Amino acid sequence: MAKENCLIVHAAGKQLDLLRGEASRIAKGSKVDWWIDRADVGTRFCFEDVKAKEAFAITCDSFGIPCRDG
Known part of the structure; x- marks a missing residue:
């Protein structure tokens, strides 16, 4: 699959779980x-x-979780 629609986030534990849920909801x-x-x-x-x-990038920003294109 194309990697141009990817973001790399720096999160762990509960933050990562939160982002998984948000990614699922957005998708x-x-x-x-x-x-x-x-x-x-x-x-x-x-x-x-x-x-x-x-939309996921905006969600990361709203939670204060750093992300970048990846």
């Missing part, structure tokens, strides 16, 4: 698939759709 609302991969530093969240990725 379900957008009717797209999503998946998680390990990154060198952090966790990579990938979406089939760029709009879902952008």
